[in-house]
Amino acid sequence: MKENKKSVETQELILKTAKDIFAQKGYAGARMQEIADAAGINKALLHYYYRSKEKLFDQVFEEAFKKLAGPLATFLADDSELFQKIRNICKHYNNVLMEYPFLPNFILNEVNTDPTRILKLINVEGVMLGKEKTLAQISKAVEDGVIREIDPRELILNIISLSIFPFAGKPIASELLYKNVDYNKILNTRADKVSDFIIQSIKK
Amino acid sequence: MKENKKSVETQELILKTAKDIFAQKGYAGARMQEIADAAGINKALLHYYYRSKEKLFDQVFEEAFKKLAGPLATFLADDSELFQKIRNICKHYNNVLMEYPFLPNFILNEVNTDPTRILKLINVEGVMLGKEKTLAQISKAVEDGVIREIDPRELILNIISLSIFPFAGKPIASELLYKNVDYNKILNTRADKVSDFIIQSIKK
DNA sequence: ACTTTTTTTAACCAAATGGTTAAAAAAAAG
């Protein structure tokens, strides 16, 4: 098993396909045979590259999580002014989730069935550092009287909630609120509105 | 199989136990044997009352969904003034989810793997009627200049996002933002703060 | 006490599933 061009291509194909299947059915619901079929290869080759279902899943999950957390850390850590930072984060979530709409459900669900998974990943990627910085930034904005009194953690939780839930709850939201409308279009234009909603709420 | 006292008790015990297991592991991840063990009965008795895994799951899911949707419909449909209604809904979600914190993940996940499930349930319970009424109420508030310009559907989606996500994302939020703090306590006092956050954002 | 219902026990089954193996065929690299 050397790293030939074809070999790498196949491994990427497997990973991409596994991502789709795992995202839709979860770890327990996904079938190795199904992944193989969807990738247009056979089960033996699956095990040739990824020894077991769990190893395959771990890799898929880690990549998925990093896709969300990595750039978020960057935004949290940078030096832009608070309102601009909020806009950046909302935009970031929206961009990532438009491309990988399955991420929220996938992560939420697998973290729920095995909460230790998140512990292994959350401390990497510099998320914690960026978070501390942003928390302090919010606190200072409150003290300086730039924004209303609000618990910084609460504000961050609100930002995340407003950014992620509409993707996680897509089937329900589109059925309940946006029937006969292109929900993806709604999501696409949502980032700015969410930012406005948040800033409107905290500004003085 | 008559409806004796003991019989009913057992069926309720099964349902309650199945709820826990399904909530934690999802449909695919749950095992009938596990449910039987957790309920302190044997597998044969499980099938004696609920013929199949799917029938058992359907009942569990329906009850879970109704627990969320039923009272929501009531709040949506009533005649209180908009701001009060927002507070009622936030409070409602918080109350239900404090008691059944697994509901969001459970519903989100199962709806994701089988989106037709929601279609069968969302039209019952008068949710749609209440929703229409509240949408109209919001539109009117905008027209009357009571609140800022906002798409009514967007506002409702924001309310739901802020109310539900903190429960669905509990493992992540508590690890990321509220480490070494009792997250349940945070959730418990959140409803009012969420209402304030929303109202602050839309009021003129 | 007698009857009916509920529950247990334990063996059993068929299908599904993750995973393995070995040999052949196809493709790539040298």
Add this chain to the structure above:
DNA sequence: CTTTTTTTTAACCATTTGGTTAAAAAAAGT
């Protein structure tokens, strides 16, 4: 052309899993 690597095929295996069955035991109802 030869060698090495990748991929397929297909049979195979052990385990898990949902589900069944039948008979006995326990409990409840009368």
